[in-house]
Amino acid sequence: MLSFIQSSNLKNGVDFLLITENQQTIQLKNNEWNDYNFGIFLLGENTTLTLNCNRYKKELGHLKIKTSHLWIKHSSSKIDCSKLGYPMNQGPGKGNSLRGGGGYGTKGGGYDGQCGEMYGEETLLKKIHFGSGGYGYGGSGGGIIELIIEQQLINHGSIQSNGKNAYNYGGGGSGGSILIEFQCQSHSNKLKQTVGTITCIGGSGRYNGGDGRIAIYGIELSSDDILAIDPKPWKLKYFEMQIE
Template structure:
């Protein structure tokens, strides 16, 4: 695929996204689909793919990254797709921490707090009926919750870095809760898939924020191995990740 796009008249940043330089931060459109028909290739070290959000106090924009692409390759462990701390700010959100308990925000799991007064669980685990931002911690300077990452990958995912939407740490206050990560693998090819590290954990602070929610469609889990099923065939999948929820959804495969 790389040799094809480099020898064609396709335009980088429009038809595909290729980043070979190190120490780069790429900001994509917020709350709109970022479509790269011929793939995203993050080949340099210390690359961060994120959103351009206005996070000024009282004008904070919530971050929802939406990507549709044929291929996604994150080559180095130091590179990442990251929407951490782009959810609700401190004292905000459905699972905001309880100020009386110095609590961390809740979402997929309950936030910690004095006498159990952390933020509550909300939303639903499939992320199809509802998809939420992480909630903020409370008291002092609480951490912000994680944002939302939504990926549709038509052919191949090679994640040797990380995909993350973590909650922020609190300063003398509770941590924010992790956000949401929804991946739909449409698996229109027989390429090997590598999910790498995918996480949306709560931030630390006076009390820890709750963890977020992850849902991945187009795969089937077994107790010993993980398989990708498409077109009535089974392919092995490399897998090494922190996760909370996975779902099989065969009709995505074509």
């Protein structure tokens, strides 16, 4: 695929996204679909793909990518919308008094009445949510990542939307949302998928933030895939519930 796009008239940054340099941060459009019909290839080390998100204007980060291929080559590289959800003391699951952690997919840390509550639904198909902020000098929640993969995912780095750690014993922010849809698994075209590390965990604090939510559609996850996904994706939870 790489040899094809490099020898064609396709434009980097328009038809595909190829990053070969190290220590790069690439900001994509916020809350709009970023379409790369011929793939995204993060080949440099310590490369971060994130959003152009103005937190000073109280923007929340929602990354939407549709691409044929997504390749993250190095363990130090990532797609990251951590800390781009609701700020401290804000959101449907915001931490309450005495430094409670923000909630979302699970309750935030803290005693009853202090911790942030759960909200939303597990499939992420009816409505997808941002993570909530922790109480006091708390951490912000995680943002939202939506990925549509038309051919193949090779993730040797990480895809993450974690909550932020708190300041001065505040409550941690809750993890955000990651929704991944594979559209490639026809009977005639079953490419090997490397799902890799995917996380939506809460930030630390006097009381930690709760987990976010992850849902993955279109492929069967192996036991090795599941070990690197935190929290467990919705389809796995549903499958376990049916067996019980």
